[in-house]
Amino acid sequence: MVKAIVGANWGDEGKGKITDMLAKEADIIVRFQGGANAGHTIVNDYGKFALHTLPSGVFYSHTTNIIGNGVALDIPVLIQEIKSITERDVPAPKILVSDRAQIVMPYHILFDQYEEERLGGKSFGSTKSGIAPFYSDKFAKIGFQVSELFEEDILKDKLKRVCETKNILLQHLYHKPLLDPEELLRTLQEYRDMIAPYVCDVSLFLDKALKAGKNILLEGQLGTLKDPDHGIYPMVTSSSTLAAYGAIGAGIAPYEIQKIITVCKAYSSAVGAGAFVSEIFGEEAEELRRRGGDGGEYGAKTGRPRRMGWFDCVASKYGCRLQGTTDVAFTVLDVLGYLDEIPVCVGYEIDGVVTTDFPTTGKLEKAKPVLKILPGWKEDIRGIKEYGDLPESCRNYVEFIEEQIGYPITMVSNGPGREDIIYRKSGLR
Numbered sequence: 001m002v003k004a005i006v007g008a009n010w011g012d013e014g015k016g017k018i019t020d021m022l023a024k025e026a027d028i029i030v031r032f033q034g035g036a037n038a039g040h041t042i043v044n045d046y047g048k049f050a051l052h053t054l055p056s057g058v059f060y061s062h063t064t065n066i067i068g069n070g071v072a073l074d075i076p077v078l079i080q081e082i083k084s085i086t087e088r089d090v091p092a093p094k095i096l097v098s099d100r101a102q103i104v105m106p107y108h109i110l111f112d113q114y115e116e117e118r119l120g121g122k123s124f125g126s127t128k129s130g131i132a133p134f135y136s137d138k139f140a141k142i143g144f145q146v147s148e149l150f151e152e153d154i155l156k157d158k159l160k161r162v163c164e165t166k167n168i169l170l171q172h173l174y175h176k177p178l179l180d181p182e183e184l185l186r187t188l189q190e191y192r193d194m195i196a197p198y199v200c201d202v203s204l205f206l207d208k209a210l211k212a213g214k215n216i217l218l219e220g221q222l223g224t225l226k227d228p229d230h231g232i233y234p235m236v237t238s239s240s241t242l243a244a245y246g247a248i249g250a251g252i253a254p255y256e257i258q259k260i261i262t263v264c265k266a267y268s269s270a271v272g273a274g275a276f277v278s279e280i281f282g283e284e285a286e287e288l289r290r291r292g293g294d295g296g297e298y299g300a301k302t303g304r305p306r307r308m309g310w311f312d313c314v315a316s317k318y319g320c321r322l323q324g325t326t327d328v329a330f331t332v333l334d335v336l337g338y339l340d341e342i343p344v345c346v347g348y349e350i351d352g353v354v355t356t357d358f359p360t361t362g363k364l365e366k367a368k369p370v371l372k373i374l375p376g377w378k379e380d381i382r383g384i385k386e387y388g389d390l391p392e393s394c395r396n397y398v399e400f401i402e403e404q405i406g407y408p409i410t411m412v413s414n415g416p417g418r419e420d421i422i423y424r425k426s427g428l429r
Helices: 015-025 075-086 106-122 131-139 146-150 152-174 181-198 202-211 243-250 282-291 313-323 333-338 392-405
Strands: 002-007 028-031 040-044 047-051 064-067 094-098 216-223 257-265 268-270 307-309 327-331 341-350 353-355 368-375 409-413 421-423
Touching: 002 015, 002 243, 002 313, 015 040, 015 216, 015 257, 015 327, 015 409, 028 202, 028 243, 064 202, 075 181, 094 181, 094 202, 106 131, 106 152, 106 181, 146 152, 146 181, 152 181, 202 216, 202 243, 216 243, 243 257, 257 313, 282 307, 282 333, 313 341, 313 392, 327 392, 333 392, 341 392, 368 392, 392 409
Parallel strands: 002 216, 002 257, 028 064, 028 216, 064 094, 257 327, 327 409
Antiparallel strands: 040 047, 268 307, 341 353, 341 368, 409 421
C-alpha cells in the first residue's frame, strides 16, 4: 500500500512527526518534491532533529529512505545531513537516490541570493537555498540529472553551454563574478563521488517493492497553499506540494496512492511572504509563537520566527480538498491549553461578502477573517492516550473544525514525541 503524508496549509504543519510515527509500519519512505529549503522537526528517542532533505523515516533501521526524482537534490547538504544524524548515534540509514533526480548547482544558490537582493523590498521571502533557480533550469531543460554525473564528456560540453548563458546574466544583470566551467566540473566530480553509493533506478525499485506487497510512505514538503498552481501564487514554492505529484516525483502509477493523510495544525503558522487571512500580531502572536511546537515556532531551516494565526477553516478545507484527503492528522493541539477562548476563522469577508471558499490571490489579499470564538479547556492534555479522555471543550474544538473542513480527523497529536498521538476512528467516516 502507498500512503502520502502532505500538508494542508503553508507548511510547518507537523508532517515530519506524522511520517516518523507511521514509518514504524512502513518499509520505504520517499521524499518526492522540494529541496533543502524547508525542514521537518522530529523528536524521538535519539533526541531532536531538523531534517531538510532526508525522509523522516531514517530513524528506523528497517526502512529504506528514498530521494525521488522530483526532489531538488543538494548533494553536500544531503551528505552532511546523513553525517549529522550518525554522529548522534543514529544507525546509518539505508538511503537510495533516484538517478533521475536533478542537482542543485552552486550557482543556483548564488542566483537565488542575487535575485532576492535585486528585488529588495519586493522579494519573495526565499530561503536562498537555490530552489526557484533550480526548478527554472529543470523546466528550461538546462538542469543536471544525477545520471549525468557519470557521463563526463556530456557533462563538460553541457557545463560550457550553460555557463555561457549564466554569465550573461551575472555580468549584465547582477554585476557579479562569472562562472568557470572547469571549476564547476571539478565540483561535480566531487558530487559524483559523494552520491555514487546511493544512486538507484528508484522507479524500478518501487515497482518491484509494490509487487512484493511493501508498505510505502510518500512524504511531501510544505503544504497546499505553497503549491505553484493551487497556492497563493506567486508567494509559493517551485514544485507541486500536492499528493497527486507524489506519483510523478517518486515514479509510480497514480492509482497506487490509496491513503492521503493531510496534516493540519490546531492553529496556523507560516514562514515567508504571502496572504495569511487569520494572522495575528503583537503580544498575542508572540505568546502563541513562544508556546508553539517544541521550543517555539521558528523555521526549521531558517530559524526565522513563523507568522502566527488562528486555525483557518477556509484555507484548510481547500487544502484538504486539493490533496484528496482520506485522513486528517491534527497536530500541536496541546499548545492551545493556555487560552480561555480560542478564535477560529470560519469565513472570509471580501468586498462586503462572506465566503467559505478559498479565492485566488488578488481576492485573498482583500479578505478579512470571520471569527467564531470557542471556549478553551485550560489544562495540559499531554500524556492523554484516549480521545474520550480529552476535556469536553477540547473535543468540541476538534469536532467543530472537523465539521467545518468536511474531512475526518483520525489522528490528534498532543505533544512533540512519537508517543504523543491519539487515534480517533469516529467522526465523518
